[in-house]
Amino acid sequence: MGILRVSIPVxxxxxxxxxxxxxxxxxxxxxxxxxxxLKAIAAAHHGKVxxxxxxLKTGQTAAVMPDEPVQTASxxxxxxxxxxxxxxxxxKAALGERLTLTKxxxxxxxxxxxxxxxxxxxxxxxxxxxxxxxxxNTATNMAIDRLGLEHIDATIKAAGxxxxxxxxxxxxxxxxxxxxxxxxxxxxKTTAREMAAVMERLATxxxxxxxxxxxxxxxxxxxxxxxxxxxxQDRNSLPRYIETLDTGEQGSAIGNKTGALDAVRNDxxxxxxxxxxxxxxxxxxxxxxxxxxxxxxxEETLGKLGKAIVDRWSPAGLDAAGINWDDPLNRLP
Numbered sequence: 012m013g014i015l016r017v018s019i020p021v022x023x024x025x026x027x028x029x030x031x032x033x034x035x036x037x038x039x040x041x042x043x044x045x046x047x048x049l050k051a052i053a054a055a056h057h058g059k060v061x062x063x064x065x066x067l068k069t070g071q072t073a074a075v076m077p078d079e080p081v082q083t084a085s086x087x088x089x090x091x092x093x094x095x096x097x098x099x100x101x102x103k104a105a106l107g108e109r110l111t112l113t114k115x116x117x118x119x120x121x122x123x124x125x126x127x128x129x130x131x132x133x134x135x136x137x138x139x140x141x142x143x144x145x146x147x148n149t150a151t152n153m154a155i156d157r158l159g160l161e162h163i164d165a166t167i168k169a170a171g172x173x174x175x176x177x178x179x180x181x182x183x184x185x186x187x188x189x190x191x192x193x194x195x196x197x198x199x200k201t202t203a204r205e206m207a208a209v210m211e212r213l214a215t216x217x218x219x220x221x222x223x224x225x226x227x228x229x230x231x232x233x234x235x236x237x238x239x240x241x242x243x244q245d246r247n248s249l250p251r252y253i254e255t256l257d258t259g260e261q262g263s264a265i266g267n268k269t270g271a272l273d274a275v276r277n278d279x280x281x282x283x284x285x286x287x288x289x290x291x292x293x294x295x296x297x298x299x300x301x302x303x304x305x306x307x308x309x310e311e312t313l314g315k316l317g318k319a320i321v322d323r324w325s326p327a328g329l330d331a332a333g334i335n336w337d338d339p340l341n342r343l344p
Contacts, residue, residue, distance in 0.1 A: 040070060040071055040072065041071075041072050041073070041074070042071045042072065042073050042323065042324075044323070045064075045071075045073040045319065045320065045323045045324075046073050046074065046075070048319050048323070049062060049073055049074075049075050049316055049319060049320070050075055052312065052315050052316055052319060053075050053312075053316075055312075056295060056298075056308065056309075056312040057298065057299035057300060057308060058274070058295050058296060058297045058298035058299060058300075058308075058309065058312075059076075059079075059295070059296045059297050060075055060076075060293070060294070060295050060296075060312065060316075061075055061076040061077060061079045061081055061202070061203045061293070061294045061296075062074060062075040062076075062077065062203050062291070062292065062293040062294070062316060063077035063202075063203040063204040063207045063291075063292050064207070064289065064290065064291045064292075064293075064320050065207060065211065065289070065290045066286070066287055066288075066289050066324050067211065067214065067215065067287055067288045067289065067290065068286060068287025068288065069286070069287060069324070071324060073320060073323075074203070074204070075203075076203070077202060077203045077204040077207075078174070078202050078203075078204055079202060079203070080174050080192075080196070080200050080201070080202055081196075081200065081201060081202065081203070081277075081294045081296050082196050082197055082198075082199075082200065082272065082275050082277075082294075082296060083175075083196070083198060083199035083200060083201045083206070083270055083277065084197075084198065084199075084270030084271055084272045084275050084277055085121070085146045085151075085198075085268070085269065085270035085271065085277075086199075086201065086206060086268055086269070086270035086277045086278075086279055086292075086294075087175075087177050087198055087199030087201065087270070088142050088143065088146065088151055088268060088270075089206060089209045089210060089213075089268050089279060090163060090166075090167050090175060090177055090199070090201075090209060091139075091142065091151065091154050091155065091158065091163055091177065092139060092142075092143065092213070092236050092239070092240075092268075093166060093167070093170065093209055093212060093213065094158050094162060094163040094166040094167070095135070095139055095154065095158060095236075096213070096218055096232050096233065096236055097166050097218060097220070098158060098162070099232050100218055100226065100228070100229060100232055104135060104157065104158065105135065106134065106135050106136035106139075106235060107134050107135070107136065108134065108135050109132050109133070109134060110132070110133055110134070110135055110138055110153055110157055111130050111131070111132055112124055112127070112129050112130060112131040112132070112133060112149065112153065113129050113130055114129045114130075116149065116152055116153060116156065117129060117149050118148050118149050118152060118180075118181055118182040118183065119148070119182060120148040120181065120182060121145060121146040121147060121148055122141060122145045122146060122147025122148050122149055122150060123141070123145060123147060124141060124147050124149035124150050124153075125147075125148065125149045133150075133153075135154070135157060136235065137150075138150045138153045138154050138157075139154060139236075139239060140239045140242070142154055143239040143240055143242075143243060143268060144239060144242050144243055144244050145244060146245070146268075146269065146270075148181040148182060151180070151181050152180045152181055152183070155177075155180050156180075160177065160179070160180070163177050164176060164177055166220070167209075169220040170208070170209070170212065170220055171208070172201075172205045172208065172209070173205075174200065174201060174202050174205055175199070175200065175201040175202070175205045175206065175209075176190065176196075176199055176200050176201075177198070177199045178190070178193045178196070178197070178198060178199055178200075179193075179198065181198060197272075203292040203293065203294055204292070206279050206292040207279065207290050207291070207292035209279075210268075210279050210280070210281050210290050210292065211290050213233055213236050213237060213240070213281070213339075214237070214281045214288055214290060214334070214339060215339065216229050216230055216232075216233035216339045216340045218232065218233065225340060229340060230338035230339060230340035230341055231337075231338055233338070233339050233340070234335075234336060234337040234338045234339065237266050237281070237334075237336045237337075237339065238336060238337070239266075240266030240267060240268060240281065241262075241263045241265070241266040241336055242263075243263075243265075243266065243267050243268065243269070245267075245269045246265075246267075247269075247305055247307075247310045247314070248267075248269055248276060248277075248278035248293075248309075248310045248313035248314060248317070249265070249267055249278040249280040249282075249291055249293060249313050249314065249316070249317035250263075250265045250267060250280065250282075250314075250317065251310065251311070251313065251314025251317065251318075252314045252315070252317065252318040253265075253282070253314075253317055253318050253321045253328070253329060254329060261331070262331050263331060264282065264283040264284075264329035264330060264331035264333070265280050265281065265282050265283070265329070266280065266281045266336070267279060267280035267281070268280075271309075273301040274296065274297055274298045274301050275294075275295065275296055275298065275309070276295045276298060276307060276309030276310050276312075276313060277293065277294045277295065277313075278291075278292075278293055278313050278317075279291070279292040279293075280292075280317070281334070282317075282321065282329065283329060283330055283331050283332070283333035283334040284321055284324065284325035284327075284328065284329050284330060284333060285325050285327040285328055285329065285330045285333065286324055286325035286327070287324075287325075287333065288333060288334055289320065289321070289324060289325070291316070291317060291320055293313050293316050293317070295309040295312055295313060
């Protein structure tokens with residue numbers, strides 16, 4: 012077995028970064044005033060709302076039924092992204108490796124790969140980017156084929172998530188023995204607290220599932236994943252009322268992944284505020300408003316929740332430079 016050699020500067024950054032995470036967890040304190048405000052917004056929504064938010068700088072938290080299992084819709088793609096980071100880190104995959112899109116693995120729904128001419132060659136990074144930025148379902152299935160459904164779920168479990176599960180590929184039937192609750196949740200299940208934990212792992216670059224110190228190169232892997240999330244095209248939910256810049260030109264202060272079904276609107280976001288990075292995981296389920304329009308009540312409710320959290324924890328607003336999106340280990344939250 013080889014001996015991992017880590018330079019003193021890299022080790023110092025790693026230990027400091029881990030220390031910030033530990034302190035934030037130790038100092039975590041529910042914000043009762045914000046909780047009350049969020050519960051009022053949730054009560055006004057025609058459906059069920061669950062939420063967990065964490066200020067990574069101050070340790071403050073806010074929650075609405077954070078441990079209630081919910082349908083993920085496409086938010087489960089964050090779990091796929093985490094597993095991709097782990098496999099790249101372990102040398103089992105490479106972002107630059109080539110994958111081939113074939114006609115047989117094209118499916119409908121969101122994205123563009125389902126309507127392009129096949130065969131088509133893309134890198135794994137291209138596939139993951141499309142999975143996040145456009146929530147491309149064909150790209151998602153390509154990623155699952157490459158990474159392995161069982162491996163993805165094993166990574167989710169190793170990350171300490173007990174109520175998060177990816178059951179199957181998108182728009183395809185479940186294969187083999189399935190947990191009894193699969194028909195209820197469909198593609199995947201999670202809780203607000205657990206999906207926030209996935210985003211927090213990427214935000215703090217905590218890829219060492221065994222709790223060991225980060226490896227050299229971890230920051231660049233996390234940076235690649237955060238760049239995908241920061242390039243998200245769907246800004247109608249949590250970012251709705253808090254980010255108004257032309258993010259294509261200015262660079263976004265938010266990295267997020269959305270998920271939607273007829274009666275579901277979900278969003279999980281990492282937000283760079285002037286008072287530190289904030290992670291929010293918010294889910295609306297059994298929604299009365301099932302319109303696929305920009306003024307869907309579920310999306311508006313998510314926007315109100317996001318604004319309430321940012322107004323409370325960072326009245327001065329957002330600051331895209333508050334996070335090193337290229338290598339989060341080189342700047343502390």
